[in-house]
Amino acid sequence: MKNSLENWLDQTATTDGVLAVGVLRANGKCVCRSDGGKHAPEKIEKLLRQFSPLHAALLSAEFSPRWFTWKFEHGWFRFVPGPDTALLLLIVTPESAAASELDQLAADFLALPPK
Secondary structure: OOOHHHHHHHHHHOOOOEEEEEEEOOOOOEEEEEOEOOEOHHHHHHHHHHHHHHHHHHHHOOOOOOOEEEEEOOEEEEEEEOHHHOEEEEEEOOOOHHHHOHHHHHHHHHOOOOO
């Protein structure tokens, strides 16, 4: 049986406008769901691993925003530091259901029980 994170990833990936969703776990393992193509799981994992040191540096400087969002012409990236030092990445299209629900999707991730 899948755990709650896996279920949440599966459900989130089907939200209209979600191009990719992935989580880098504290144990270093990454789980991703994507549309394939431009947002292949390998690319999502690479983005998560590249952002992780920046997040660690911000934490050590006692600067810890709830999440980080970058808006681009063709999509929005949101990194969300989560429980057990997990790190979430959501990539969504602008003007989509996912874009309008981005805060709720991030909050739902943060509400997941720690593994």
